Amino acid sequence: MPYVTVKMLEGRTDEQKKALVEKxxxxxxxxxxAPKENIVVFIEEMTKNHYAVGGERLSDK
Structure with a gap:
């Protein structure tokens, strides 16, 4: 049973997340x-406060 985790910044619409999960x-x-019914997809959304690149939070840019 494959498990896939997608981590991304919040802000996508429900329609975008639905399309992402389908694809x-x-x-x-x-x-x-693997059979489609055995594939599990998790979407983990993060706020810009919880995401940093190069030592700088995206919320501080």
Whole structure:
């Protein structure tokens, strides 16, 4: 049973997240041969306060 975690900044619409889950599921199915009903996709959204690049939080930019 494949598990996929997508970590991204918050702000996407429900429609965008739905499309992401569908396309990730299809890609995993095509590449691994796993049945669609066994593929689990987690979306973890982070605020800009919880994400930093080069020592600087994105919320501080």
């Amino acid at each position: 990730v599921t299809e890609a995993v199915k095509e590449t691994t041969g």
